[in-house]
Each structure stands twice: as structure tokens, then as C-alpha cells.
Amino acid sequence: MRIRAVEYQDHVFGFKDGDYVMSYVTQTELPIRVLRLEAEDGTVGWGEIVRKPTIDPSTVDHRERAVLDSLSGKPIFEIDAELAELRATFELRGLAFGLETAYLDWLARRAVVPLYGLLGGRKVDTVSEYYSLSCGGAEGLDETVKSNARGWAVVQIKLGVGGPDVDRLRLRALAASLSAEQLILADFNGALTPDQAVEFIAGFDDSRIIWEEPCDTVEANTEVAKRSNARVMFDQCLSSLDKFFDVITERAAHSLVLKPAFLGGLSNARVARDWCVAAGLPIRVDGPWCGHVATAAALHLAVGVPESLLIGGCDLRQPLRLNEDWGGTVHLDGHRIAPSDDPGHGAAPH
The missing domain is CATH 3.20.20.120 (Enolase-like C-terminal domain)
Incomplete structure (x- = not known):
């Protein structure tokens, strides 16, 4: 089973009550990247890249895109190997989380079971x-x-x-x-x-x-x-x-x-x-x-x-x-x- 396509879309959310303030960071808005992973059988899994609030999305954008753009056509069960490499870099763990979430969502949907x-x-x-x-x-x-x-x-x-x-x-x-x-x-x-x-x-x-x-x-x-x-x-x-x-x-x-x-x-x-x-x-x-x-x-x-x-x-x-x-x-x-x-x-x- 191979990956037909990995698509992604960026969203930016605001906070209801103005800035959300913590001792180590103030969040004025929340940028996220939603992933859509489709296998060649037509089943789709959804993921979401979640970065630590202190990470500037622009500093990891190129690497995230490069990884996601390289996945089309690869065997879907080789995603585990990709995840191991991504987890080795802290700034890319949000990408690893998003990609694995899409992969597990795909598996669960294909097996017709809840993710849990x-x-x-x-x-x-x-x-x-x-x-x-x-x-x-x-x-x-x-x-x-x-x-x-x-x-x-x-x-x-x-x-x-x-x-x-x-x-x-x-x-x-x-x-x-x-x-x-x-x-x-x-x-x-x-x-x-x-x-x-x-x-x-x-x-x-x-x-x-x-x-x-x-x-x-x-x-x-x-x-x-x-x-x-x-x-x-x-x-x-x-x-x-x-x-x-x-x-x-x-x-x-x-x-x-x-x-x-x-x-x-x-x-x-x-x-x-x-x-x-x-x-x-x-x-x-x-x-x-x-x-x-x-x-x-x-x-x-x-x-x-x-x-x-x-x-x-x-x-x-x-x-x-x-x-x-x-x-x-x-x-x-x-x-x-x-x-x-x-x-x-x-x-x-x-």
C-alpha cells in the first residue's frame, strides 16, 4: 500500500480574550498546519502539526514542507522510519506528531475502529x-x-x-x-x-x-x-x-x-x-x-x-x-x- 498524496493547509486562530500569557511566552495567535494523508486505496487520515509555542513556524516551515512533499508514492507502512528521524530533532517533533496522527487515523478508519x-x-x-x-x-x-x-x-x-x-x-x-x-x-x-x-x-x-x-x-x-x-x-x-x-x-x-x-x-x-x-x-x-x-x-x-x-x-x-x-x-x-x-x-x- 502506497501513499497517493499528502496535502496540507495552514490555519491561524486568534484568542477569545486577547493574548494568552504564560511565564515563558505570550501567544497572540495560534498557527497550525493540518495534514491530509491519502493512501492508494482512497482511505484518508487527518493529522495536525503542533509546535511548541516558543518555536517560530518560519524556522521549521521549509523542513516540514520538504518532508511532507517527499512522501507521495512511498509505502505507507514506512512512515514509522520517517517518524524515528523526525523525533531526533526537537523542533520537528510537532511534525512527527502530526504525521503519525494522520497515519494512525488512516489505520483506524481502514480498520473501522476508534483511534483509542x-x-x-x-x-x-x-x-x-x-x-x-x-x-x-x-x-x-x-x-x-x-x-x-x-x-x-x-x-x-x-x-x-x-x-x-x-x-x-x-x-x-x-x-x-x-x-x-x-x-x-x-x-x-x-x-x-x-x-x-x-x-x-x-x-x-x-x-x-x-x-x-x-x-x-x-x-x-x-x-x-x-x-x-x-x-x-x-x-x-x-x-x-x-x-x-x-x-x-x-x-x-x-x-x-x-x-x-x-x-x-x-x-x-x-x-x-x-x-x-x-x-x-x-x-x-x-x-x-x-x-x-x-x-x-x-x-x-x-x-x-x-x-x-x-x-x-x-x-x-x-x-x-x-x-x-x-x-x-x-x-x-x-x-x-x-x-x-x-x-x-x-x-x-x-
Whole structure:
């Protein structure tokens, strides 16, 4: 079976509430590249290139196009070899994720099974979606929370911009506005040193808080977890399977975040997911903000986590201005989401 064609189309999405601010980057818009892979039997698979927000698309555009343009006519099952080469370069892992997603979507559609059937099956029917608050000031935060974050089981607040005093005010305002049952993810996106993180954490005694990625390396986050005895969630520092393995065996982390796009695809992410489950480590499965296809793909991976270990997931289109819905993500009552049961991941342009 050979590849008949690989086509791609670029889209740019804006953010509903203006810039989305994190400690390490401010996103003013979100450029994505959607892939359409067609085999000679006429079956089509859809993928989406998801780049880390700090990567300028213009710096990888030529290489992405060269790889995609070279695929027509090649045996489709040789895509695995292409993926191995792409994953070796961090800047091209978003391309590897998009290409593998299209390939697995093609396989699942051809086998007439949902994508999660190729990723180890389904352990839960639905996933609790978390709500994310961009960095900003403390003023008006309580009103924002009352308007938008009531009823969500998990609320994430971005910190690390404006200094520790602003962060304390924002986190305290959020905590005061939420119920005793709501979980808080205090996400610094790696903005702090270990000393700064330990000092900041010591100022809070709230069992609802999980401290997400206070520092930007595995070593620094491990130090914070051990010194503070707090619940520390590791995120972007987990940039490879080797780092997942090291963190899981170290046993210092409370929980881990799994972003398939940053690991170069769903197959690598499935390995990391299954390691975490076997070790009994809670995980959150999501990614950076992205479009319809990548959102659906991550959700198919998330439903393979037992409920007791799944902190949540996210409709990764949450803050974006969208003109249409390509499907693949089903919204249910109680801020819960589920993948489509259609063949493949279920997301495609109409």
C-alpha cells in the first residue's frame, strides 16, 4: 500500500480574550498546519502539526514542507522510519506528531475502529475537563472565576508574571473563589528557581493546590518536591521518554503531564502513559493550545487512563476563536468531554 498524496493547509486562530500569557511566552495567535494523508486505496487520515509555542513556524516551515512533499508514492507502512528521524530533532517533533496522527487515523478508519482502539483501549467513558486562566493581575479575578470557572472540577491558574506578590494575590483570590472540592493547578511554567519555589510554596497551606512545573528542569522540580514535601506536577521538563523514566523511578513527583506533541507522537506518549499507570502515578493528558484534530487525538489517548489516576484533560481549543467545529470531541454535562466513537479520531473538515 502506497501513499497517493499528502496535502496540507495552514490555519491561524486568534484568542477569545486577547493574548494568552504564560511565564515563558505570550501567544497572540495560534498557527497550525493540518495534514491530509491519502493512501492508494482512497482511505484518508487527518493529522495536525503542533509546535511548541516558543518555536517560530518560519524556522521549521521549509523542513516540514520538504518532508511532507517527499512522501507521495512511498509505502505507507514506512512512515514509522520517517517518524524515528523526525523525533531526533526537537523542533520537528510537532511534525512527527502530526504525521503519525494522520497515519494512525488512516489505520483506524481502514480498520473501522476508534483511534483509542489502536492506543490500548478505553478505561473511562469521559474525561473531566479543566479550566485554564491566563497570567494577569489580581484585580477582577474573583469575578472572572465566578463567571467562568464555577463547577469545573479542576482550575488551572498561570503564574510567574508580575512578581511573587502578584502571584500570591492571584492564587489567594482564586482559592477564595472556589469550593472545597475544586482542585487548583498553580502553574508557573518553569519560571522559578528552586529556592524561589520552595519559599513561595511555604506560604500556602491548602490541600487543593498542586504545584505545576515551578522550575524548568527535571532536576530542579525534583529538588522542589523533596524540599517542600508538596505535591509537585512535572510538565514541560518531560521532553523525552528518558526523562519520563527517570522521574517515574525517582518517585519525587506527585503527578505528571503528558503532551503527545512534545514527545513526537501518540506512540511515544502511549509508552509514557502506560509507565505512569503501572507506577500508580496520576497524570494529565493534553498539549499546548491547538486545533480540532490534535485535540481529538490527545483525548483518545487520555481515555486509556483509569479514572483513579486521571487528573483531567482539556478541550485544547478552549481559549480560541473558532468559526466551525470539525468534530472529534464530544462535550457532555458537568464539564466532561469524550472522544468520538466513529472510526479514527473523528475530526475532519466539513
